[in-house]
Amino acid sequence: MTGSDGPHREPGSDFRPAGPASDRAREEEERAVEQALALVGGSDRTGGPGGRPSRSQDTQGLQGPQAPRDPQDHQGPRGHQGSRDPHDPRDENPNPGPSNAPHTRRSGDSAPYNDRDNAPHDDRTTAANASAPGSGQPPHPGRPSPGGTAKPTPTPPSWERARAIAARAGRGGPTATIRLPLDRALGHVLAEALGALTDLPSFDTSAMDGWAVAGPGPWAFETGAGLLAGRGAAAALADGTAVPIATGARVPPDTTAVIRSEHAHVDVARGLLHARRSVVTGQDIRPRGQECRSGEQLVPAGTVVTPAVLGLAAAAGYDALPVVPRPRVDVLVLGDELLNAGLPHDGLIRDALGPMLGPWLRALGAEVSGPRRLGDDAGDLHSALTSSDADLIVTTGGTAAGPVDHVHPVLDALGAELLVDGVAVRPGHPMLLARLAPDGPYLVGLPGNPLAAVSGLLTLAEPLLAGLAGRPAQDPYRALVHAEVHGHPHDTRLVPVVHRPGRAGGRDHVAPLRYNGPAMLRGIAAADGLAVVPPGGVRSGTEVEILDLPWAPATPWTEGCFT
Ligand SMILES: Nc1nc2c(c(=O)[nH]1)N[C@H]1C(S)=C(S)[C@@H](COP(=O)(O)OP(=O)(O)OC[C@H]3O[C@@H](n4cnc5c(N)ncnc54)[C@H](O)[C@@H]3O)O[C@H]1N2
């Protein structure tokens, strides 16, 4: 196996025609890749030929005990060339140095491909649902067929295309509408625009505690508490008179202005009220309909119900809101090696994904059940998938081609449609998106390595859930990155970053964080975003796309963010 950060080859290199001519072509391609790697200061970190393995290679490779499972296991310090400390375990950059290396086109580039999304950047992509010729079924890359032969691995879609496929899948179905009382609507998405059910304010209102006056002063005044908030309509105010009025009280008809108590002088002896300042007609009166007229649109459909939206809706007369039901998500955690509590021991490790995914998915607007821990049992996985009534099932682990990686075989057995089968992104390239049946739930298969799972969550689950929850797509935003960020030669990298304010006239920027290896969570735990680093990497001072983490300040607040 080569693992995720193994020798960097064009994705198409997995698709190899048979025969001596193609062997020669392959050798040439491999040389070209080596040359490109030399240009960018990279190396073949496995020390041997071969690119991203097909699943058949993976499977065969894993039969023997010598086959390393973790891509980092076999890189060795020798693979870390260039300026980086070869023994620094804190980051696991797939390739040292940004690159102007030419994109070498590979044999797989000519694979049949229909880019219906016009995805940017990667014109080498092949959608996973492009059927194998004549099969009528999606290809199942590289896993042995029942007859024992392996099907070729198609080129994985680019990161952008994979996200576009997930977003389109989420937007695909009809959007249901439910009415939820205000106290249960937080974090949902409005299914309809909110029109005001009343004028706001619904009557002319005093903005201050003071005096309502009519005509020019001085004014004869009434004594006592005067007009209070919450009382019915008062009688019209006669010219030359004033009445005490409280903030929020209805302003009597024919009132010229409200004078704040601190701007008024009461001459008790003469029974007259004087203004200490000039009085402008209408001052400190909020006229009826100042904020909106009845029927006017307050917020559009697709708005996330925030605490502020709840307040506005209540003010405008709503007791319940028309919202899109939260997508229901089942979380299935696979892996016999996982512990729910205590310290790692005897080769067993703590499940890092179960505790993380529920809250994260809730922050993305989902209603989550689980995590359910299944171990590595194909039968259990099969029955969990067939018995789920969720809109989306998220699995963790088991996406690769190891001996106990059951996700693909079980999806095969169920006749599921693979919409995305692997993505040209690091970490997380084995992630997948499937639909179990035409009207059945979606399944996002997250790789088991924890940061790879985060990558899958944000690449596939987030856009899918946005669509299912009725959220409009967010405009991507870019930020300046204040460091050179190493890139993968042909895949996108997602790198944890933290926003930093510009100092001494400098611009706000993001700083990449260390401990960003696929099995590490230390970087992402300190991050407030993920930088989308294009193939080849970026130099310091470049703008890169940023994916916000759902608890980052720029993101709409949703219920359950930290529950
Ligand atoms: N021959 C190849 N092997 C692998 C490749 C490859 O290209 N060729 N890719 C590697 C990459 S990259 C990833 S990512 C993983 C994905 O594997 P799986 O999705 O099948 O995940 P597992 O094998 O079950 O686990 C991988 C790793 O993560 C640990 N893990 C799993 N679940 C959890 C959890 N809930 N909490 C914490 N850690 C977890 C698990 O113990 C393994 O160490 O495949 C590589 N192999």
Ligand code: MOO
């Ligand atoms: O690097 Mo793997 O891609 O850990 O996901």
